[in-house]
Amino acid sequence: MNNIVLAVLQGVVVMAVAPFFSGLGRVIRAKMHNRRGPSIMQDYRDLAKLFARPESQSEDASFALRIMPPLFFAVAFMLAMGLPLFTTQSPIPVFGDAITIMYSLALARFFFALCGVDSSNAYAGIGGVRELLMSVLIEPSMLLALFAAALVCGSTDIATMGQHIMTGAIDAPVAVILASIAFAIACYMELGKLPFDQAEAEQELQEGPLAELSGPSLAMAKLAMSMKQVLVVAWFCAIFVPWGEPATVGAAAVLGAVIFLVKCLIDFFVCGVVENSCSRSRFKVLGNQTWAVVGIAVLAFVFVVVGV
Numbered sequence: 131m132n133n134i135v136l137a138v139l140q141g142v143v144v145m146a147v148a149p150f151f152s153g154l155g156r157v158i159r160a161k162m163h164n165r166r167g168p169s170i171m172q173d174y175r176d177l178a179k180l181f182a183r184p185e186s187q188s189e190d191a192s193f194a195l196r197i198m199p200p201l202f203f204a205v206a207f208m209l210a211m212g213l214p215l216f217t218t219q220s221p222i223p224v225f226g227d228a229i230t231i232m233y234s235l236a237l238a239r240f241f242f243a244l245c246g247v248d249s250s251n252a253y254a255g256i257g258g259v260r261e262l263l264m265s266v267l268i269e270p271s272m273l274l275a276l277f278a279a280a281l282v283c284g285s286t287d288i289a290t291m292g293q294h295i296m297t298g299a300i301d302a303p304v305a306v307i308l309a310s311i312a313f314a315i316a317c318y319m320e321l322g323k324l325p326f327d328q329a330e331a332e333q334e335l336q337e338g339p340l341a342e343l344s345g346p347s348l349a350m351a352k353l354a355m356s357m358k359q360v361l362v363v364a365w366f367c368a369i370f371v372p373w374g375e376p377a378t379v380g381a382a383a384v385l386g387a388v389i390f391l392v393k394c395l396i397d398f399f400v401c402g403v404v405e406n407s408c409s410r411s412r413f414k415v416l417g418n419q420t421w422a423v424v425g426i427a428v429l430a431f432v433f434v435v436v437g438v
Contacts, residue, residue: 132379137211137221143387144210144364148356149173151398155323158402173356177349185345195342198245199350205238206357213288213361214368216386218296218377220289228276228286231365232269235358239265246339254341261339267420268319274427275313279369281434282306288365292372305433310370312427317366319420321359323405363397364390 153170160167169175187195212225220226239261246258280286282302283294294300340351367390374389376382 133221136216136379136383139383139387140213140215140221141207141210144215144357144360145207145353147391147394148353148360149177151360151394152356154395154398155402155405158399159406162403162406173352177353180344180349180352181346183345185347187342187344187347192248194241194244194248196347198241198339199343199347199354201241202238202354203350203357205234206354206361209234209361210357213364214292214372214375215364215390216375216383217379218289218293218372218375219379220287221379223287223289226288228280228288228291231288232273232276236265236269238354238358242339245343246341254339257339257341264319267417268316271312271420271423271427272316272320274424275309275316275430276369278305278309278427278430278434279313281431282309288368291369295370296372302434302437304438305430306370308426308430308433310366312423312430313370314366315423315426317362318401318404319423320362321401323401324408360394363394367393367397 150170150173153168153173156168156172157170208225209231212220212222212227212230214220214226224230243258243261246254246256246261276286279291279295282300282305283291285291285294295306300306340348343351371393374393375386
């Protein structure tokens with residue numbers, strides 16, 4: 131029973147703080163550009179306005195456009211319940227497995243891209259194809275890094291992997307370090323930060339699949355996207371930076387929640403500084419940069435085989 135309560139609490143907390151961290155990135159960007167910028171609470175106001183507006187959908191749209199927002203949100207909430215966020219134990223282990231997480235995110239990405247193609251909007255269709263291309267560029271390095279760490283730890287369970295790394299019970303520490311570097315860069319790319327992406331630069335393309343959404347559906351999709359960013363950061367921390375959270379479920383989970391939020395705050399701050407310290411790359415040459423990350427992940431596999 132305690133695990134179920136903790137799982138729901140994790141989902142609610144991630145849902146509550148996701149707009150804050152997405153607003154934090156805009157505040158950092160504004161400060162580094164010497165301008166005032168929006169309030170850090172702006173995303174909460176935008177979501178409240180969207181939830182209060184009536185919803186309208188294209189008559190030509192199929193079921194994909196209607197089910198994408200609740201499906202995307204359900205996947206994000208499910209992963210928030212399964213990841214070991216507040217403790218070193220996963221509240222619902224079946225949702226905290228690396229393979230389950232990868233397939234769940236792929237399912238959400240597929241329907242997000244399908245939503246753009248389904249709307250018969252030219253920009254939305256290009257945005258859907260763009261989303262699938264980013265998946266092809268990012269997911270191979272993420273998968274290779276994950277499975278290299280899983281081979282060292284002997285499990286694909288996120289909590290088990292984090293416990294092995296935290297206690298030092300690993301036979302190939304160099305491989306884990308390389309896997310963590312590759313996974314960190316892949317997570318950074320998944321967040322849509324410069325030099326790889328920037329939603330504000332081409333709203334009609336990167337977020338093209340959202341062009342035909344309005345009202346509560348658009349709010350749900352935007353909230354799910356913000357939750358996904360928090361979950362990607364939490365995913366990295368749960369495996370490669372597992373220190374600080376308590377090992378037991380109970381009152382100590384409150385301290386674990388504070389530590390989790392501090393980790394997220396530090397990670398998003400670092401990502402914001404890095405993002406605004408570099409120029410944007412052309413989308414056509416992103417493959418050259420992502421292949422370097424794949425190379426690091428493959429090198430981690432080599433060290434796993436060697437046992438270093």
